[in-house]
Amino acid sequence: MKAFTYLRPGDGAEAVAMLREHGPDARIIAGGQSLLLALKDRSARPPVLVSLRGLPELSGVRADGDELVVGATTTYADLTRTRLPGWQATIAAVAGDLADRPVRTMGTIGGALCAADPRYDALTLVTGVGARLEVLSADGLRVLQPAEFFAPGGGTLLEPGEVLTAVRFPGVAAWDTVVFEKFRTRVFDAALASVLCAVRVDPAGTLTEVRLTVGAAVPVPVVALGTGSALVGSPAVDVDLDAVARAVVTEVLSDRDDSPAAQYARELVAALTRRALLRALPSPRS
Numbered sequence: 001m002k003a004f005t006y007l008r009p010g011d012g013a014e015a016v017a018m019l020r021e022h023g024p025d026a027r028i029i030a031g032g033q034s035l036l037l038a039l040k041d042r043s044a045r046p047p048v049l050v051s052l053r054g055l056p057e058l059s060g061v062r063a064d065g066d067e068l069v070v071g072a073t074t075t076y077a078d079l080t081r082t083r084l085p086g087w088q089a090t091i092a093a094v095a096g097d098l099a100d101r102p103v104r105t106m107g108t109i110g111g112a113l114c115a116a117d118p119r120y121d122a123l124t125l126v127t128g129v130g131a132r133l134e135v136l137s138a139d140g141l142r143v144l145q146p147a148e149f150f151a152p153g154g155g156t157l158l159e160p161g162e163v164l165t166a167v168r169f170p171g172v173a174a175w176d177t178v179v180f181e182k183f184r185t186r187v188f189d190a191a192l193a194s195v196l197c198a199v200r201v202d203p204a205g206t207l208t209e210v211r212l213t214v215g216a217a218v219p220v221p222v223v224a225l226g227t228g229s230a231l232v233g234s235p236a237v238d239v240d241l242d243a244v245a246r247a248v249v250t251e252v253l254s255d256r257d258d259s260p261a262a263q264y265a266r267e268l269v270a271a272l273t274r275r276a277l278l279r280a281l282p283s284p285r286s
């Protein structure tokens with residue numbers, strides 16, 4: 001690991017000022033779980049690290065109107081311990097079922113989103129439920145949709161000197177049920193494929209909104225918008241799970257790639273979609 005200067009700003013604005021002062025030499029560090037690996041193998045050699053650890057304004061969970069605001073430096077361990085109502089409990093469940101305890105203790109939701117590795121669960125989560133991302137720069141605060149934050153081919157569209165300060169999740173009324181399914185080889189491995197299914201169902205059992213999002217098997221999570229909107233208006237109990245799983249695969253993954261890896265990804269996404277729908281939709285069904 002190359003030597004570096006470690007800076008500790010007092011708040012987000014000071015972090016932005018430090019990033020501006022040091023320009024491309026500076027890099028943010030939050031929990032260090034992704035960045036330290038890059039420093040150790042020297043694929044990243046920043047002379048200056050600006051630490052976001054211990055900044056109260058960037059950490060913790062609070063309500064703001066209808067939205068649930070999760071500070072960017074909130075660790076997965078903290079999220080796991082947070083009791084959230086309705087579908088938002090899935091946020092804590094996702095946080096509690098990734099990596100291992102040391103990674104969850106140090107790793108932050110904001111760090112995962114900024115590392116933007118498609119295998120990380122947070123990317124599928126924020127895209128799937130329609131969260132918004134709060135970004136601070138010298139020009140002030142802006143709030144982005146996931147599609148404005150993640151670059152289409154992978155990575156983020158953050159400008160140099162910008163800091164992700166919070167994730168703004170929709171309110172508890174936004175969804176009736178949110179289910180996250182993933183496949184990993186070993187329990188502490190990152191996902192090979194993931195699917196998030198978010199649904200709203202009216203009192204008569206008719207689907208009023210369906211959002212199916214595929215992650216990990218693609219460079220950036222993709223919402224199967226066509227498949228979801230085709231389901232709106234159907235009785236939830238009548239949904240043909242296999243047909244929807246096939247439709248998601250067709251909409252999101254290319255069928256031109258015949259390599260075993262691509263075929264495997266298609267099978268995984270179909271199986272996870274079916275599983276997510278089965279859990280998300282009201283019973284009875286086969």
Ligand SMILES: Cc1cc2nc3c(=O)[nH]c(=O)nc-3n(C[C@H](O)[C@H](O)[C@H](O)COP(=O)(O)OP(=O)(O)OC[C@H]3O[C@@H](n4cnc5c(N)ncnc54)[C@H](O)[C@@H]3O)c2cc1C
Binds near residue numbers: 033107109
């Ligand atoms: C062994 C291991 C197993 C893992 N398994 C899983 C898994 O199963 N599922 C899963 O989802 N994830 C997994 N992860 C990934 C883990 O979730 C991330 O490494 C962690 O959340 C990143 O957060 P961090 O705070 O440590 O980020 P850091 O490593 O500190 O930073 C990551 C990157 O984001 C930038 N950055 C950090 N915070 C901000 C910010 N607020 N604004 C702007 N830029 C920022 C940094 O400059 C850096 O480029 C695993 C990681 C490890 C090491």
